[in-house]
Amino acid sequence: MKNIFSFILTYLVIFSLYGQHYYYYNGEKQPLELMESKKYVLVDKNIDQKGFSELLQIKSDQIDEFQSSYLTQYLQSRPNINREIHWAVISDPRKPNLLKQLTNYYVGPYFKAESGKEVGLTHLLYVKLNSQEDIEVLDSIARVHHVEILGNDRFMPLWYLLACSGKSDRNALEIANYFFETGLFKSVQPDFLEDNIFACVNDLQFNTQWSLLNTGQNGGTAGADINICPAWEITTGCEDIIVAILDQGLQPHEDLNNILPLSFNTEAGIPPYGNHGMRVGGIIGAETNNSYGIAGVSPDSPIMDIANSLMGVPGSRIARADGINWAWQNEASIINNSWGSSVQYEVIDDAIENAVINGRNGLGSIIVFATGNDFDNSIAYPSTNPNVIAVGATNRNDQRASFSNYGTGIDVVAPGVDIRTTTLDDGYATVSGTSFAAPHVSGIAAMILSVNPGLTQQEVRNIIESTADKVGGYTYTLSAGQNPNLTWNSEMGYGRVNALAAVQAALPTISGPDYLCSTNTFTLQNVPVGSTVSWSVSPTHLFSGSTSGNGANASLSPASWGTSGQATVTFSIEGDCGTVDSSTKFWVGRAISYIEGPYEMAVNTVENYFATGNPYMGITDYQWSLFPSGYHWIGNQGTNAITLSFSATGLYSLELDVVNPCGARGSEIGIYVYNPWEHFTLYPNPTSDILHISMDLETRGRDVDLDFEVSLFDGQGRELIPAKQAHQEASLDLSRIPKGFYYVHIRYRDALLRRQIRVER
Numbered sequence: 001m002k003n004i005f006s007f008i009l010t011y012l013v014i015f016s017l018y019g020q021h022y023y024y025y026n027g028e029k030q031p032l033e034l035m036e037s038k039k040y041v042l043v044d045k046n047i048d049q050k051g052f053s054e055l056l057q058i059k060s061d062q063i064d065e066f067q068s069s070y071l072t073q074y075l076q077s078r079p080n081i082n083r084e085i086h087w088a089v090i091s092d093p094r095k096p097n098l099l100k101q102l103t104n105y106y107v108g109p110y111f112k113a114e115s116g117k118e119v120g121l122t123h124l125l126y127v128k129l130n131s132q133e134d135i136e137v138l139d140s141i142a143r144v145h146h147v148e149i150l151g152n153d154r155f156m157p158l159w160y161l162l163a164c165s166g167k168s169d170r171n172a173l174e175i176a177n178y179f180f181e182t183g184l185f186k187s188v189q190p191d192f193l194e195d196n197i198f199a200c201v202n203d204l205q206f207n208t209q210w211s212l213l214n215t216g217q218n219g220g221t222a223g224a225d226i227n228i229c230p231a232w233e234i235t236t237g238c239e240d241i242i243v244a245i246l247d248q249g250l251q252p253h254e255d256l257n258n259i260l261p262l263s264f265n266t267e268a269g270i271p272p273y274g275n276h277g278m279r280v281g282g283i284i285g286a287e288t289n290n291s292y293g294i295a296g297v298s299p300d301s302p303i304m305d306i307a308n309s310l311m312g313v314p315g316s317r318i319a320r321a322d323g324i325n326w327a328w329q330n331e332a333s334i335i336n337n338s339w340g341s342s343v344q345y346e347v348i349d350d351a352i353e354n355a356v357i358n359g360r361n362g363l364g365s366i367i368v369f370a371t372g373n374d375f376d377n378s379i380a381y382p383s384t385n386p387n388v389i390a391v392g393a394t395n396r397n398d399q400r401a402s403f404s405n406y407g408t409g410i411d412v413v414a415p416g417v418d419i420r421t422t423t424l425d426d427g428y429a430t431v432s433g434t435s436f437a438a439p440h441v442s443g444i445a446a447m448i449l450s451v452n453p454g455l456t457q458q459e460v461r462n463i464i465e466s467t468a469d470k471v472g473g474y475t476y477t478l479s480a481g482q483n484p485n486l487t488w489n490s491e492m493g494y495g496r497v498n499a500l501a502a503v504q505a506a507l508p509t510i511s512g513p514d515y516l517c518s519t520n521t522f523t524l525q526n527v528p529v530g531s532t533v534s535w536s537v538s539p540t541h542l543f544s545g546s547t548s549g550n551g552a553n554a555s556l557s558p559a560s561w562g563t564s565g566q567a568t569v570t571f572s573i574e575g576d577c578g579t580v581d582s583s584t585k586f587w588v589g590r591a592i593s594y595i596e597g598p599y600e601m602a603v604n605t606v607e608n609y610f611a612t613g614n615p616y617m618g619i620t621d622y623q624w625s626l627f628p629s630g631y632h633w634i635g636n637q638g639t640n641a642i643t644l645s646f647s648a649t650g651l652y653s654l655e656l657d658v659v660n661p662c663g664a665r666g667s668e669i670g671i672y673v674y675n676p677w678e679h680f681t682l683y684p685n686p687t688s689d690i691l692h693i694s695m696d697l698e699t700r701g702r703d704v705d706l707d708f709e710v711s712l713f714d715g716q717g718r719e720l721i722p723a724k725q726a727h728q729e730a731s732l733d734l735s736r737i738p739k740g741f742y743y744v745h746i747r748y749r750d751a752l753l754r755r756q757i758r759v760e761r
Contacts, residue, residue: 032111077151120193200229211415220396237301238450238577244332247277249307255293271307282422297443321351328359338435340380364457370434468495517662
């Protein structure tokens with residue numbers, strides 16, 4: 001028989017995993033950086049801020065926050081749940097070990113998230129079940145770790161709210177990660193305190209730019225924006241990607257400092273001819289993080305001024321065609337056109353064709369046009385030209401703007417209602433129109449080319465269209481638009497543009513195995529021409545040989561047959577627009593799975609045991625076994641969660657083998673099966689007045705649960721003395737109980753013990 005006490009080593013290994021700080025979102029690890037000097041504390045409701053500061057021997061002003069708050073009213077709470085929470089935040093870098101004396105308090109650390117923002121770990125966590133039948137599993141595993149189930153959400157009943165306390169064996173982050181890694185739940189996340197004043201840049205008026213970050217302000221729908229903030233983490237544009245604006249002209253502005261000195265005036269007058277061009281320019285290129293004004297979509301992409309009055313003057317259409325031709329001949333990568341014409345002109349069509357064929361040294365310039373503001377079910381020329389990206393407008397709720405022209409030929413939509421932007425004379429204004437939807441798309445096109453300047457104009461267009469979000473509740477139909485492989489709607493085109501999805505789709509892709517069992521190669525596909533590529537992999541201890549190098553191929557080998565873990569290979573592509581990274585995650589070696597469940601259980605009871613593990617490990621099979629055999633049964637064999645019962649006391653070894661594409665790996669724990677009655681003595685029996693119930697001295701000296709519940713029933717099953725809680729010992733007053741036979745019920749751990757007693761008179 002294998003060593004049944006090897007479970008101790010397994011237990012230590014499990015806990016060693018929690019030296020890494022991360023949480024899970026959509027199944028992916030999100031890294032956290034620990035902050036030693038700041039803590040969240042769950043405070044006793046009977047202590048005030050003064051008393052708390054005296055307990056810590058600090059001044060009250062050293063407590064950052066001391067508050068009470070309430071759980072959501074829509075929590076379908078369990079009985080006797082107190083919805084009021086008392087909590088504090090302590091931050092004192094002079095005393096980083098200040099809270100170690102609070103041994104009976106729950107204390108959660110603060111972290112820095114990837115965004116650089118501080119987040120504090122509360123005592124709460126959220127668990128989403130696969131189905132309501134899983135509540136028994138959640139109950140079982142929560143009890144093991146002394147975590148309380150507060151209730152579930154009325155609107156989303158599969159979501160449960162749980163609470164840690166000073167009695168919990170881990171903090172909420174460690175508990176959440178462990179629960180998720182069992183593979184038994186759909187989602188598990190800890191609750192964090194954070195500053196919810198949403199902004200990813202410090203521009204003073206950014207909170208009014210719902211098109212860039214819609215938090216629901218002014219009656220909007222949260223998320224009904226172009227998703228620019230995470231896209232900026234990848235790129236904010238590039239000085240080599242020029243966006244030409246064919247409009248009424250630009251002038252220097254406090255928030256628009258990237259206007260190229262190279263410009264073209266298509267008419268004889270002196271531009272700017274009006275405010276329209278400045279309003280378009282601010283949306284594309286306003287400077288970010290300068291503590292005032294607004295933010296542009298692609299602020300590091302230079303703006304080229306192609307001035308035209310946009311008035312109905314003789315020769316204005318060929319002048320606009322000249323502007324398009326001049327722009328692409330002078331290295332404009334994108335040409336924004338927030339104007340239309342009620343008459344179609346072949347001279348304009350020819351200029352557009354010249355740009356998409358010959359621009360960017362044959363890769364083609366991207367031409368963007370607004371669909372028009374005529375409340376019409378047909379889009380305006382020149383947005384009807386099949387070589388351009390035709391852009392309609394949406395409002396802050398992802399609905400088509402009432403004025404926005406739509407119908408055959410519309411490609412995508414972008415925010416175009418109540419858009420904050422720049423004006424002449426260092427001013428700002430809020431404007432509406434498809435004219436202000438189009439520059440959002442032009443800015444995204446500039447971002448795409450900033451990470452992959454070798455894309456053709458058709459590839460850029462395909463990326464913008466294929467990554468657009470199908471929003472608004474509209475019906476999108478396959479092959480209804482120009483692209484037969486995409487779904488399209490006559491009001492929304494291929495959908496509302498998504499900057500992050502578009503930029504990510506433009507990054508070169510990585511091919512390679514999902515599971516690295518032996519030496520294999522990861523390759524960066526579609527490397528931009530003229531760029532330099534290097535690569536690295538982390539964590540390095542999982543590999544033998546090189547863990548970094550140059551070139552588009554990374555040959556990797558596991559460190560040993562026993563090596564296991566999740567890894568990330570990152571290719572860094574350095575070009576004229578700087579360096580961008582493309583990464584992919586994969587699993588190295590065999591799966592790691594540990595057994596979770598009680599190390600002790602009562603004979604003839606049922607307990608649940610779980611195997612940790614996540615989908616990214618690629619586990620395909622679970623095989624459980626017990627030694628010695630013949631005194632047990634296993635339910636749900638072959639799954640990651642079993643039920644287990646024993647008919648005889650003793651020491652047992654529960655073993656598990658898990659299989660993934662790289663092979664099998666085993667783990668085990670020891671289980672002590674006991675007879676619960678061995679713990680209790682009832683005396684005197686028979687009795688005439690007081691009956692004593694006591695745990696034996698051996699049990700008291702062991703590190704086991706010393707709490708139990710005791711009650712009294714008659715032979716008909718009627719409860720005579722209600723259940724009462726006891727610790728180590730209890731007594732029942734039977735002086736008023738008539739003579740006869742009765743039954744004492746003791747509920748200890750998960751077992752119900754029933755012992756007959758006799759009352760004499």
